[in-house]
Amino acid sequence: GAVVSQHPSRVICKSGTSVKIECRSLDFQATTMFWYRQFPKQSLMLMATSNEGSKATYEQGVEKDKFLINHASLTLSTLTVTSAHPEDSSFYICSAIRYSGGGTQYFGPGTRLLVL
Amino acid sequence: AQSVTQPDIHITVSEGASLELRCNYSYGATPYLFWYVQSPGQGLQLLLKYFSGDTLVQGIKGFEAEFKRSQSSFNLRKPSVHWSDAAEYFCAVGADGTASKLTFGTGTRLQVTL
Numbered sequence: 001g002a003v004v005s006q007h008p009s010r011v012i013c014k015s016g017t018s019v020k021i022e023c024r025s026l027d028f029q030a031t032t033m034f035w036y037r038q039f040p041k042q043s044l045m046l047m048a049t050s051n052e053g054s055k056a057t058y059e060q061g062v063e064k065d066k067f068l069i070n071h072a073s074l075t076l077s078t079l080t081v082t083s084a085h086p087e088d089s090s091f092y093i094c095s096a097i098r099y100s101g102g103g104t105q106y107f108g109p110g111t112r113l114l115v116l
Numbered sequence: 117a118q119s120v121t122q123p124d125i126h127i128t129v130s131e132g133a134s135l136e137l138r139c140n141y142s143y144g145a146t147p148y149l150f151w152y153v154q155s156p157g158q159g160l161q162l163l164l165k166y167f168s169g170d171t172l173v174q175g176i177k178g179f180e181a182e183f184k185r186s187q188s189s190f191n192l193r194k195p196s197v198h199w200s201d202a203a204e205y206f207c208a209v210g211a212d213g214t215a216s217k218l219t220f221g222t223g224t225r226l227q228v229t230l
Contacts, residue, residue: 004159032216041125043206043220044160093160097216105216107152107159 003027004096006108013084014116021079021111023094029074030096035067038091038110050077084115118143118209122221130229131199137192137224139181139207148210149190150218151181155203163205166190177201202228 003026013019023033031052036044048069049057056069066088068080077096081088093110097103119142129135141147148167152160164175171183181192190207204225208218 009157034216041222043120043222044218046217046219049217095160104162105218107161109157109159 004108025096033077036093120221128227
């Protein structure tokens, strides 16, 4: 089946630094990708919709200048957490829609971010 | 606004026993409903989905779910649980059939005892 990868799987950084997380669709082209944030023992919260070749659409309450999204190609979307703070520590999950065959959302394995 | 409630945070069942995970949703129009399973180190995997038609849907790994509009529920069932089914299960509702912009429940962690 379709595979979505994320890199890195785990990252630890100092407060004030920026961290980039990559999301790749490995065997299909994805014009639309999503970024979610998952807090411990909580649900996935949609942060933004990443559209290839255009600006991302952010959900209410998500700071677009804090969470920069770039969907530069049909197989890659990146999320950059700028000037990270401890409260940004979380599990970030991306997903991509494969429209062929009816459309299914495939999820990456997630990236654990810890900001010290 | 759409919402999903999974009342059970944690469920423990014995291997071979039957399983039912509850999911209730709130959505103004015809819902598109999904069940995903999340295992450590793995991405969320789609178990099954309901768009329309037969209210009992079959999924992978022997799972099934029944859509009950009158109860706003979409409970997940499996007649005989295997130890490998231990994972986190999420119910979600979407605005359309491509599963875009999903709203997830808080998840139910399933533990299987041998």
